[in-house]
Amino acid sequence: xxRRRQPLSSMLTRRLFWIASIVVILNWIVITAYYTSxxxxxxxxxxxxxxxxxxxxxxxxxxxxxxxxxxLFTEHTQSYAFALIDGSGDVLDSENLGMIPAAAxxxxxxxxxxxxxxxxxxxxxxVASRKIEALSPNGGRLVFVMSGDPAGLTSRALLSELMMxxxxxxxxxxxxxxxxxxxxxxxxxxxxxxxxxxxxxLLPNQPAPPLPDVQLPDEVMDLVEASQRSLERxxxxxxxxxxxxxxxxxxxxxxxxxxxxxxxxxxxxxxxxRLRQDVQALSRTVMQVLASAxxxxxxxxDEASTDLVEVAHRVVAASSPLxxxxxxxxxxxxxxxxxxxxxxxxxxxxxxxxxxxxxxxxGQRSPVDVTVTRNGEIxxxxxxxxxxxxxxxxxxxxxxRGESAVDGGSGLGLAIVQRLQKAxxxxxLARQADGRGAxxxxxxxxxxxx
Amino acid sequence: MRILLVEDHIPLAQALSExxxxxxxxxxxxxxxxxxxxxxxxxxxxxxLLDLGLPDQDGxxxxxxxxxxxxxxxxxxxxxxxxxxxxxxxxGGADDYIVKPIEIPELVARCRAVLRxxxxxxxxxxxxxxxxxxxxxxxxxxxxxxxxLGQREIGVxxxxxxxxxxxxxxxxxxxxxxxxxxxISPNALEASISRLRKALQQADSPIKxxxxxxxxxxxxxxxxx
Numbered sequence: 001x002x003r004r005r006q007p008l009s010s011m012l013t014r015r016l017f018w019i020a021s022i023v024v025i026l027n028w029i030v031i032t033a034y035y036t037s038x039x040x041x042x043x044x045x046x047x048x049x050x051x052x053x054x055x056x057x058x059x060x061x062x063x064x065x066x067x068x069x070x071x072l073f074t075e076h077t078q079s080y081a082f083a084l085i086d087g088s089g090d091v092l093d094s095e096n097l098g099m100i101p102a103a104a105x106x107x108x109x110x111x112x113x114x115x116x117x118x119x120x121x122x123x124x125x126x127v128a129s130r131k132i133e134a135l136s137p138n139g140g141r142l143v144f145v146m147s148g149d150p151a152g153l154t155s156r157a158l159l160s161e162l163m164m165x166x167x168x169x170x171x172x173x174x175x176x177x178x179x180x181x182x183x184x185x186x187x188x189x190x191x192x193x194x195x196x197x198x199x200x201x202l203l204p205n206q207p208a209p210p211l212p213d214v215q216l217p218d219e220v221m222d223l224v225e226a227s228q229r230s231l232e233r234x235x236x237x238x239x240x241x242x243x244x245x246x247x248x249x250x251x252x253x254x255x256x257x258x259x260x261x262x263x264x265x266x267x268x269x270x271x272x273x274r275l276r277q278d279v280q281a282l283s284r285t286v287m288q289v290l291a292s293a294x295x296x297x298x299x300x301x302d303e304a305s306t307d308l309v310e311v312a313h314r315v316v317a318a319s320s321p322l323x324x325x326x327x328x329x330x331x332x333x334x335x336x337x338x339x340x341x342x343x344x345x346x347x348x349x350x351x352x353x354x355x356x357x358x359x360x361x362x363g364q365r366s367p368v369d370v371t372v373t374r375n376g377e378i379x380x381x382x383x384x385x386x387x388x389x390x391x392x393x394x395x396x397x398x399x400x401r402g403e404s405a406v407d408g409g410s411g412l413g414l415a416i417v418q419r420l421q422k423a424x425x426x427x428x429l430a431r432q433a434d435g436r437g438a439x440x441x442x443x444x445x446x447x448x449x450x
Numbered sequence: 451m452r453i454l455l456v457e458d459h460i461p462l463a464q465a466l467s468e469x470x471x472x473x474x475x476x477x478x479x480x481x482x483x484x485x486x487x488x489x490x491x492x493x494x495x496x497x498x499l500l501d502l503g504l505p506d507q508d509g510x511x512x513x514x515x516x517x518x519x520x521x522x523x524x525x526x527x528x529x530x531x532x533x534x535x536x537x538x539x540x541x542g543g544a545d546d547y548i549v550k551p552i553e554i555p556e557l558v559a560r561c562r563a564v565l566r567x568x569x570x571x572x573x574x575x576x577x578x579x580x581x582x583x584x585x586x587x588x589x590x591x592x593x594x595x596x597x598x599l600g601q602r603e604i605g606v607x608x609x610x611x612x613x614x615x616x617x618x619x620x621x622x623x624x625x626x627x628x629x630x631x632x633x634i635s636p637n638a639l640e641a642s643i644s645r646l647r648k649a650l651q652q653a654d655s656p657i658k659x660x661x662x663x664x665x666x667x668x669x670x671x672x673x674x675x
Contacts (some may be wrong), residue, residue: 332664
């Protein structure tokens with residue numbers, strides 16, 4: 001199972017959102033617990049809010065409670081009651097008056113603002129009184145009675161408390177915090193994003209690209225420096241490996257030269273001839289390893305230019321003695337004018353000579369034709385039995401050798417050609433030639449003619 | 451013919467010396483650049499075989515000194531085979547450039563080819579197997595019998611013999627045969643080659659002229675069976 005990739009900034013924002021949510025919920029729990037553990041506090045809130053509501057609903061002369069504010073009392077005749085009493089103790093307006101204890105209506109018996117629980121009642125019965133200045137000149141009171149709470153006034157009071165103490169102060173704050181943090185995180189992560197883009201451009205065999213043009217924080221800088229160091233080590237290791245391959249092949253040449261020179265001193269005969277062929281095969285392999293190391297190290301710039309005709313001419317001339325020894329007729333077909341390609345002369349020479357040598361050695365003594373076309377192709381074809389069936393893909397793999405391969409081949413030749421072509425932005429392909437034989441095509445980018 | 455072999459690898463120097471000695475060259479051996487320079491001052495060499503990777507100096511840097519002294523031709527013999535190296539060697543004044551390893555018969559042939567070149571210590575006659583061309587009298591003999599050839603054919607044969615075993619490109623052959631000669635018909639060269647082939651065939655010669663189509667011609671000596 002692969003984990004979904006997600007940006008760090010959205011991960012942090014999401015966590016921040018969770019933290020804010022937990023804070024809000026905790027706050028809510030604490031406030032609820034506080035109020036539910038203290039009934040009187042909440043009842044005080046209910047009374048204050050109901051008396052306030054009734055007082056605001058006073059209309060007319062003599063004052064009465066507006067009809068639309070009486071619903072609570074008409075719906076719950078056994079649970080809620082109010083009475084509006086003037087200074088002389090007359091009831092101006094009331095609802096469910098029977099619930100109100102007579103004593104509560106006597107203005108002179110009590111102070112004018114009070115709250116009391118009537119003992120012995122189940123459910124709890126609450127009676128409250130408030131002085132109303134609007135009932136001048138003699139003053140007056142509003143009396144409110146609540147028995148049980150079927151309309152959920154207490155819960156509503158709790159909700160409004162929560163609203164006052166939780167939602168209003170904390171929620172906007174939390175939102176602002178989340179938003180601000182998200183912005184800051186995004187901004188703060190910018191250097192990491194640019195460092196990541198920089199790291200994506202790190203390639204083995206090439207120096208590290210220039211650092212991103214932003215101030216990198218210390219931690220990111222550590223990471224960048226560590227990456228730079230690893231790349232340097234990798235490049236050094238690659239360079240050493242390449243150089244070693246080249247050095248080994250180079251170092252092998254001299255003893256090989258001794259061996260080849262000493263062969264001359266042997267008396268001619270079948271054994272000597274066989275030995276000579278073995279040494280030639282060894283020699284070819286060493287050359288291929290050297291060429292392979294060189295193909296890896298090939299660096300091509302777009303200013304490099306090569307006349308394909310000239311190089312093909314040179315390779316055909318140089319390969320002719322070998323072709324002649326193997327009874328192969330080698331010919332060149334090229335235009336009179338130069339064909340200039342974006343390529344390294346050395347690499348072109350190496351590629352053509354590999355293909356020509358292959359054709360001479362594998363073509364069963366059939367004629368070999370090298371053709372240079374004006375559109376930057378070099379074709380090398382023989383007229384032998386063609387490519388082994390199904391071998392097109394394997395042909396270019398290092399160390400792959402066909403069943404009919406000559407003794408002493410290293411199997412590196414075509415792999416080298418492919419690497420050379422790739423490094424130069426060209427290509428190589430193998431196909432059956434029209435009629436008989438195998439044909440290899442090297443393609444090059446033509447140089448722009450100014 | 452006296453050859454100076456400049457090579458720091460002793461076993462290789464020995465093997466090459468022996469091979470060249472069997473081919474009737476007299477070989478002196480220097481193991482470093484300094485020694486080589488001293489030896490060129492003391493003796494008169496016909497040819498210098500120069501390795502580039504010498505312990506004290508790069509062969510290329512002493513190439514001019516070696517040449518300047520006695521007009522001796524120089525053949526570079528090295529493990530460096532890249533085009534740029536070869537061009538640097540040839541531009542630096544070397545007469546030929548040989549990449550190691552090389553078989554003795556080819557080395558001998560290359561030495562002889564350089565020694566035959568005009569302006570150098572040219573011997574009066576070119577030889578290839580039974581074929582002898584006297585560069586002074588312009589006479590060609592095959593196993594002692596004179597071949598009747600026109601001056602143009604002899605010119606072509608001389609040019610081919612000087613590089614024998616290797617391909618002589620068409621343009622180079624044209625230059626050497628018809629220098630500043632006016633009025634050359636396009637297939638005059640083919641006609642000369644054809645006449646030359648016929649003459650060699652009539653003499654039952656193992657020497658053949660091989661056409662490398664699109665490039666040039668090459669003189670080969672078929673093994674006598």
